[in-house]
Amino acid sequence: xxxxxxxxxxxxxxxxxxxxxxxxxxxxxxxxxxxxxxxxxxxxxxxxxxxxxxxxxxxxxxxxxxxxxxxxxxxxxxxxxxxxxxxxxxxxxxxxxxxxxxxxxxxxxxxxxxxxxxxxxxxxxxxxxxxxxxxxxxxxxxxxxxxxxxxxxxxxxxxxxxxxxxxxxxxxxxxxxxxxxxxxxxxxxxxxxxxxxxxxxxxxxxxxxxxxxxxxxxxxxxxxxxxxxxxx
Numbered sequence: 284x285x286x287x288x289x290x291x292x293x294x295x296x297x298x299x300x301x302x303x304x305x306x307x308x309x310x311x312x313x314x315x316x317x318x319x320x321x322x323x324x325x326x327x328x329x330x331x332x333x334x335x336x337x338x339x340x341x342x343x344x345x346x347x348x349x350x351x352x353x354x355x356x357x358x359x360x361x362x363x364x365x366x367x368x369x370x371x372x373x374x375x376x377x378x379x380x381x382x383x384x385x386x387x388x389x390x391x392x393x394x395x396x397x398x399x400x401x402x403x404x405x406x407x408x409x410x411x412x413x414x415x416x417x418x419x420x421x422x423x424x425x426x427x428x429x430x431x432x433x434x435x436x437x438x439x440x441x442x443x444x445x446x447x448x449x450x451x452x453x454x455x456x457x458x459x460x461x462x463x464x465x466x467x468x469x470x471x472x473x474x475x476x477x478x479x480x481x482x483x484x485x486x487x488x489x490x491x492x493x494x495x496x497x498x499x500x501x502x503x504x505x506x507x508x509x510x511x512x513x514x515x
Contacts, residue, residue: 295462300349301511305329305361315387318396319343320498323477329456330366333500341397346375348386348495349509354380355490356462357506362454363414368447370502371417375401376459377489378408381433386493401497402432410497411459411468411481412459414445426454427468427475432507436485441468443477454507462514464488 303310306327316322335343359376380391386406396402401408412428415421425443430436445455460467464481467474480488494511498514499502 285368286343295514296397297512297514299510300357300513301353302508303349305507307325310489313347313350316345317348317362317394317515318342318457319452320347320452322343322347323451326506328362328364328505330500330503330505332503334514336401337500339500341399342395344398345396346394346495346497348375348378348493350493351478351490351511352385352493353511354513358460358512358514359494359510360512361456361509363443363445364451364454364505365505366412366505367501369416369422370414370504371412371499372414372502373412373497374457374459375392375408375410375495375497376461378406378495379489379492381407381489384501396397398497401403402430402435404428404433407433407486408492409461409466409489413443413468413470413475414502414504415443416447416502418507420479425435426505427470429466429468429476429478431485431489433481438480438485439466439468439472439476439478443475444470444473454505464503 321332321334321441323330333343378386410430427441427443429439458469466478
């Protein structure tokens with residue numbers, strides 16, 4: 284990768300700092316589930332689906348947090364494949380308490396997977412939503428959204444190239460790149476949207492923090508090859 288600066292091009296190095304294949308129960312050591320989720324491992328990948336009935340609404344949804352704390356400048360990559368169609372996926376990143384606390388600090392309110400706790404509670408985070416197939420308008424017009432919290436601020440949006448489950452013949456490579464406030468979301472190396480957090484339009488720029496996967500009932504989906512690179 285490279286970043287253009289005045290008069291020269293600066294190379295950006297990627298250093299692998301986290302590598303999790305997500306292929307067996309042992310790979311989930313230290314992960315934290317908020318809400319109720321069914322986690323299984325089939326054909327070399329992690330399968331997520333809801334444990335509670337969809338009729339419970341937000342209470343049926345959940346978040347799966349990676350326990351690691353990551354630095355400011357990172358690239359997060361994973362592979363994703365939908366198994367069913369109705370639902371929605373989110374990746375949280377740069378997640379911390381609003382006063383800089385660790386995400387799991389005991390002073391923060393309990394979180395149980397219900398979305399308002401994450402966008403209007405006592406944490407800050409970016410959340411990129413993709414494979415948005417939950418509501419009728421989402422199924423009729425597919426987009427990927429980037430929101431910044433605290434608050435429910437939509438800061439970037441792009442067309443979602445992911446197909447329905449029946450046409451997903453293989454896994455899709457998904458990437459979030461965050462470098463000094465420049466955020467880029469890509470699927471199969473195609474850029475879906477970009478955003479510059481250094482403008483601080485909705486609060487201070489978010490730095491390091493934790494990452495987590497959120498999934499909405501009744502979706503079933505597979506994940507594998509979670510990697511995080513430090514950019515320097």
